[in-house]
Amino acid sequence: MSEVDISIRSYSTDPTPKPHTVYHVQIRLPLRSYTVSKRFSDFLKLASDMEDTIGESIPFKLPRRQLFGNSVTNTELIEERRGVLEKFLRDLQKSSDQRWRLSDPWRDFIGLSATGRASQGSSLLSSSSTNASLVMPSGKNISDPVVWLDTLHEVKTLLHEARKYLSDRDMLSGTGSVNKNGVLESHSAAAEAKKCLVQSGTKVVMLDRGLKELATSVGQGELRRRGDMLNLVKKEREGLESLASTISRNTDALNSTASESPDRAALFAGNKGVLGSVASSAKRVLGPLTETSETRQLDNRGLLNLQMQKMQNQEDSLLEFSKILARQKQLGIDINDELELQNEMLRMLEDDVENSDGKLRRADRQLKKIK
Known part of the structure; x- marks a missing residue:
C-alpha cells in the first residue's frame, strides 16, 4: 500500500433512487490509476466499519451530516465536504498507524482486492x-x-x-x-x-x-x-x-572470538603463576622462516595476540x-x-x-x- 496517492478532484449528482451527491475518488498507484465513486454515507460507513474492526475510535476528522436542508443544491457545502473528505482519506493513507490502511474496510473502499x-x-x-x-x-x-x-x-x-x-x-x-x-x-x-x-x-x-x-x-x-x-x-x-x-x-x-579472549588470557595468566619468571621470559624457537621486525621482540603470548589482531582486522575488512x-x-x-x-x-x-x-x-x- 505504499506510494498510493488519493485525491477527490470532482463530484456529480446522481438522480437515482433520489438525488444525491457522488464524490469521485481518484487513486493513483505506481502502475495504474482508477476512480471510485462514493457518496457521503459511504465515508461514514467506512469510518464505522474501521472502528468496529480496529476496536478504537478513528482519529481523523469527517464532516458532519446535515440534518435539515437539501445538500444536493448547496454547492458551498459540497465543496467544503469535498476538501474535508479528501483530507480524511489522505490522513488515513499517510498515518503512521498502519492498522487503519491495512484493514479490510479500507481496502474494500478504495477498490483493492x-x-x-x-x-x-x-x-x-x-x-x-x-x-x-x-x-x-x-x-x-x-x-x-x-x-x-x-x-x-x-x-x-x-x-x-x-x-x-x-x-x-x-x-x-x-x-x-x-x-x-x-x-x-x-x-x-x-x-x-x-x-x-x-x-x-x-x-x-x-x-x-x-x-x-x-x-x-x-x-x-x-x-x-x-x-x-x-x-x-x-x-x-x-x-x-x-x-x-x-x-x-x-x-x-x-562473538566467539571475543568470548574466547578472556579465557585465553586467564590461561596464560595461570601458566605465568605456575612457571613464574620462566614462562614470562620464554622465547620462541624460530624455524626456517625469516623473522620480521614486527614479531622479533614478541614471545609466544605476544605472537598469539598479534595473530588475533590480524584476524580481527581481516574480519573488519571483509565486513566493509x-x-x-x-x-x-x-x-x-x-x-x-x-x-x-x-x-x-x-x-x-x-x-x-x-x-x-x-x-x-x-x-x-x-x-x-x-x-
Missing part, C-alpha cells in the same frame, strides 16, 4: 531447517492481472525494507547497543529483515501460482514479461537470504567489503527498477501509438470512400 495480501502473523519459517519452508494457505492464488502487479510491487517494497534492515544489522553488529526491550539492536534488525523475507516469500509463492492462471487473461508476450519480472524478484530475494545468513555467521564468529558490495547491488537493483518502470511506460506508449495508428487508418479508408 484482499486477495493480494499474504496472511499476517502466521508462522511460515521452519526453525529446524537452514532454508525457509513456506506454508501456503489454500485458495490464495492471484488470478487478477492488476492485483498481480500490485502484489509484485509489494514484494519489491518488502525486499527493499529487508535490505535496509540488513544494512542496519551490519552497521550495528559488534556495537553492543540495546533497544528499550533489552534486545540487541543488531538482533532486532536481523529479525525484522527475516520477517520481511518470509512475507515476501509467501507473496512470491502466490505470484508464481497466479502466473499460471493468468495465461487465459493476458497475452503470451505479457505473460513472459511478468515471468521475467518474477524471476528477477526471486533472484533478489535469494541473494538477500544468502546475505542475511552470511552476516549472521560472521557475527557469530566475531560486504557493505560496499551491498551498496553496489542496491544501485544495480534501483537501476533495474527504473528500467522496468521505463519499459512499462514505453509499452503503454506503444499501445497508444498502435491505437492512434488504427484510428488514422480507419479515417484514411473513410476519406477514400468519400472521394
